[in-house]
Amino acid sequence: MITDIRKTEIGIEGKLYSEIFNTEIDVMIDDEVSIEYAQKCAEHFNKLSPEIIETICKGAKAYCLDFMEIADEDWDEYLTIPVTAETHPLDMLKCFKPNTLIVEKPADENITCYQLECECDWEIEHGMEIDIFNNKVVYLSSFNDYSPWLEYDTSEYNYINQI
Secondary structure, three states, rough: OOEEEEEEEEEEEEEEEOOOOEEEEEEEEEEOOHHHHHHHHHHHHHHHHHHHHHHHHHHHHHHHHHHHHHOOOHHOOOOOOOOOOOOOOHHHHEEEEEEEEOOOOOOOOOEEEEEEEEEEEOOOOOEEEEEEOOOOOEEOOOOOOOOOOOOOOOOOHHHHOOO
């Protein structure tokens, strides 16, 4: 349930307690979005199926491993846990957390669609974006503020396409 809902200069803002991540996150809602629709998205996020969570974790692992290969760093000081090809995908939940749920004006209010902006251990500057469209993860990569309503290509940098 979104709480502390208020109108601001950039839209509607609120707070949401994430049951999965055991933390409070910000909520950003476009002006044209009904609070009922935003609540529907928040409820969906708090009740993600184990399959969607596993998909997110597999995508996050692929993103992390790719980023670690590209950026030659000593990752021990950044990562909460060591991440290797053998790391269990669900262990990735220790390496990232959402900080904002973003709800845009829906093209169809019967479809639950939202974006998550996340912090992650391996990409401190750009973080991670997860876009959920109609109960499916359609985008996971660095935060680029895409819209979950867009069609996504098969780019190698959309890590959902690598799992």
